[in-house]
Amino acid sequence: MARSIDLAVIPGDGIGPEVVAQGLKVLAAALPSDVKLETTTYDLGAKRWHATGETLPDADLERLRGHDAILLGAIGDPGVPSGVLERGLLLKLRFAFDHYVNLRPSVLLPNTTTPLAGNPAIDFLVVREGTEGPYVGNGGSMRTGTPAEVATEVSINTAYGVERVVRDAFERAAARPAKKLTLVHKNNVLVHAGHLWKNTVDRVAQEYPQVATDYLHVDAATIFFVTQPERFDVIVTDNLFGDILTDLAAAITGGIGLAASGNINPTGAFPSMFEPVHGSAPDIAGTGKADPTATVLSVALLLRHLGHEEQAARIEAAVTADLAERDGTPRDTDTIGDALAVRVAGSVTG
Amino acid sequence: MARSIDLAVIPGDGIGPEVVAQGLKVLAAALPSDVKLETTTYDLGAKRWHATGETLPDADLERLRGHDAILLGAIGDPGVPSGVLERGLLLKLRFAFDHYVNLRPSVLLPNTTTPLAGNPAIDFLVVREGTEGPYVGNGGSMRTGTPAEVATEVSINTAYGVERVVRDAFERAAARPAKKLTLVHKNNVLVHAGHLWKNTVDRVAQEYPQVATDYLHVDAATIFFVTQPERFDVIVTDNLFGDILTDLAAAITGGIGLAASGNINPTGAFPSMFEPVHGSAPDIAGTGKADPTATVLSVALLLRHLGHEEQAARIEAAVTADLAERDGTPRDTDTIGDALAVRVAGSVTG
Numbered sequence: 001m002a003r004s005i006d007l008a009v010i011p012g013d014g015i016g017p018e019v020v021a022q023g024l025k026v027l028a029a030a031l032p033s034d035v036k037l038e039t040t041t042y043d044l045g046a047k048r049w050h051a052t053g054e055t056l057p058d059a060d061l062e063r064l065r066g067h068d069a070i071l072l073g074a075i076g077d078p079g080v081p082s083g084v085l086e087r088g089l090l091l092k093l094r095f096a097f098d099h100y101v102n103l104r105p106s107v108l109l110p111n112t113t114t115p116l117a118g119n120p121a122i123d124f125l126v127v128r129e130g131t132e133g134p135y136v137g138n139g140g141s142m143r144t145g146t147p148a149e150v151a152t153e154v155s156i157n158t159a160y161g162v163e164r165v166v167r168d169a170f171e172r173a174a175a176r177p178a179k180k181l182t183l184v185h186k187n188n189v190l191v192h193a194g195h196l197w198k199n200t201v202d203r204v205a206q207e208y209p210q211v212a213t214d215y216l217h218v219d220a221a222t223i224f225f226v227t228q229p230e231r232f233d234v235i236v237t238d239n240l241f242g243d244i245l246t247d248l249a250a251a252i253t254g255g256i257g258l259a260a261s262g263n264i265n266p267t268g269a270f271p272s273m274f275e276p277v278h279g280s281a282p283d284i285a286g287t288g289k290a291d292p293t294a295t296v297l298s299v300a301l302l303l304r305h306l307g308h309e310e311q312a313a314r315i316e317a318a319v320t321a322d323l324a325e326r327d328g329t330p331r332d333t334d335t336i337g338d339a340l341a342v343r344v345a346g347s348v349t350g
Numbered sequence: 351m352a353r354s355i356d357l358a359v360i361p362g363d364g365i366g367p368e369v370v371a372q373g374l375k376v377l378a379a380a381l382p383s384d385v386k387l388e389t390t391t392y393d394l395g396a397k398r399w400h401a402t403g404e405t406l407p408d409a410d411l412e413r414l415r416g417h418d419a420i421l422l423g424a425i426g427d428p429g430v431p432s433g434v435l436e437r438g439l440l441l442k443l444r445f446a447f448d449h450y451v452n453l454r455p456s457v458l459l460p461n462t463t464t465p466l467a468g469n470p471a472i473d474f475l476v477v478r479e480g481t482e483g484p485y486v487g488n489g490g491s492m493r494t495g496t497p498a499e500v501a502t503e504v505s506i507n508t509a510y511g512v513e514r515v516v517r518d519a520f521e522r523a524a525a526r527p528a529k530k531l532t533l534v535h536k537n538n539v540l541v542h543a544g545h546l547w548k549n550t551v552d553r554v555a556q557e558y559p560q561v562a563t564d565y566l567h568v569d570a571a572t573i574f575f576v577t578q579p580e581r582f583d584v585i586v587t588d589n590l591f592g593d594i595l596t597d598l599a600a601a602i603t604g605g606i607g608l609a610a611s612g613n614i615n616p617t618g619a620f621p622s623m624f625e626p627v628h629g630s631a632p633d634i635a636g637t638g639k640a641d642p643t644a645t646v647l648s649v650a651l652l653l654r655h656l657g658h659e660e661q662a663a664r665i666e667a668a669v670t671a672d673l674a675e676r677d678g679t680p681r682d683t684d685t686i687g688d689a690l691a692v693r694v695a696g697s698v699t700g
């Protein structure tokens with residue numbers, strides 16, 4: 001457990017800075033007084049790109065590398081062409097810092113609105129691969145813009161990359177009460193990548209006899225997300241399927257305003273990065289309507305990653321209590337952040 | 351409007367033959383007496399593969415090519431390795447017969463169970479590309495089974511292939527009351543394929559000023575499927591995203607037992623193929639529990655494709671009435687088929 005945290009903060013665009021401010025507030029309230037927190041803010045995102053044309057210069061990447069962890073708000077505005085900041089900043093960070101575990105918990109918390117009828121019990125964890133698959137940026141187009149154009153996207157999957165994330169998922173499954181791991185892929189169509197994933201899970205499973213394993217095609221998995229979400233415990237899946245499934249998971253557990261994520265390099269060789277799943281929501285930026293809860297829960301993941309399990313659990317308990325006790329009165333971003341910080345501070349013992 | 355239908359039937363495995371029998375029953379009831387129906391049954395699927403090792407021999411493919419259309423039940427059983435029949439039979443047919451429009455209507459019919467709370471109005475049509483994208487089977491693996499394995503899957507997208515399905519989708523959107531077309535892709539990550547799709551939609555849109563267009567990333571689309579399904583009218587999307595989205599669409603509109611599909615070659619150069627979205631469900635085969643409604647609705651798509659619009663509409667009306675009047679008493683496969691055939695026959699005038 002680190003006695004100091006050297007945190008890089010990328011507030012980003014739109015509601016990013018607003019929710020990050022609340023995340024930092026709660027982080028400060030959660031930390032024991034003898035843990036020193038130092039933050040460095042990085043001006044990266046749409047504003048920077050509009051001003052300078054830069055997305056993530058080498059110098060920034062080098063400086064970021066030196067921190068213990070990164071807290072990111074949200075990136076992008078409608079004035080930036082699609083893909084520029086995603087590939088040039090967000091994915092560049094995930095790939096450069098080898099964030100091979102993209103961790104996304106899905107829990108239906110009290111008093112949250114799910115579009116699902118009934119009151120399903122939802123508590124699962126998606127371990128999304130973060131450095132391979134269709135996200136590698138390998139592809140291109142020829143005769144672009146002509147009637148003879150051909151555009152390709154290559155999904156690259158390695159035994160090295162698949163096995164390390166599968167092992168991570170088994171470890172997490174083994175540590176949970178339900179001890180169940182579901183692989184989601186599409187191995188009846190994407191047979192090469194699919195067989196690599198399936199064979200890896202089957203092989204590693206032998207080392208975890210206490211973990212039950214299951215396999216679902218990605219299309220079938222979306223059905224079970226809405227009809228039988230309680231069937232899931234830990235899910236391990238590729239980068240693209242994980243992207244799709246975790247947005248659906250967020251939708252059924254109270255919406256994207258509550259969904260936290262960690263882009264984790266478990267080896268510690270690079271700083272891990274924590275961010276809400278939602279985007280920069282330019283339509284509500286500046287209105288105080290942004291819910292900072294997803295960012296606050298991402299701060300909990302950050303603390304857990306840095307070894308502050310107790311503080312992480314306190315933040316999560318504060319969020320649960322805050323949701324359970326809310327009475328429907330709309331609260332602005334700051335008010336929610338304050339309420340969470342007060343709860344967390346009140347539960348900190350030293 | 352053809353005065354005779356030369357139909358190939360591939361009942362397949364599991365519940366396939368059971369639901370196809372009902373589909374044929376309703377088809378016979380729907381056809382005007384002066385339209386001659388001839389059917390030829392093909393023994394293809396898991397049974398054939400177990401017996402002979404064959405999936406789709408050239409001779410069968412050649413004979414199938416001569417028919418006006420194909421009705422397929424479901425393919426597969428747990429004894430066949432994943433991918434063998436999908437790639438060797440189902441996808442082989444879709445690719446060989448250039449089924450570039452994979453048509454999947456999603457309508458929340460009366461009295462059906464949706465997992466969504468409230469009573470959302472759902473009536474949209476997914477036009478899934480059927481011959482390109484990640485489904486092309488272009489990829490492979492090297493050092494297979496070793497710790498140094500690399501497995502790839504290549505998504506191939508052509509202006510030719512994208513434009514023809516986009517045009518088809520615009521035509522369908524222009525013919526519907528809401529006149530709205532949503533492109534679903536992931537153009538912020540899969541930038542090459544994504545830009546081809548986006549540019550094609552933007553360009554063709556100029557020829558359809560009466561159709562409103564929208565764009566959603568696939569992850570965001572899954573959110574709107576469960577929170578705001580009424581926002582969709584016609585969706586056009588790539589092969590893989592269409593696969594995932596249409597299972598989710600089926601789940602929110604009463605389940606996979608009601609979801610119909612057509613694999614269409616709009617040029618008529620090859621026979622189009624109609625099939626329920628569900629699989630062979632070996633667990634309920636032989637129990638009479640299979641709902642033939644998805645197959646019956648696929649027969650309606652088949653009739654519409656062959657120019658029998660009135661008969662198609664009659665079948666759809668019969669299904670709607672049947673669902674509206676059901677009282678919860680469980681009915682077996684045959685009983686549902688009989689009820690639908692009677693309704694359709696009763697409404698046929700000549």
Ligand SMILES: CC(C)[C@H](C(=O)O)[C@@H](O)C(=O)O
Nearest residue numbers: 086090091243277538539569
């Ligand atoms: C913004 C985009 C590149 C990103 C992704 O696709 O991973 C986002 O959707 C996410 O899930 O974090």
Ligand SMILES: CC(C)[C@H](C(=O)O)[C@@H](O)C(=O)O
Nearest residue numbers: 188189219436440441593627
């Ligand atoms: C069985 C499989 C190959 C198929 C597909 O992926 O297209 C199925 O899921 C479908 O949607 O028709």
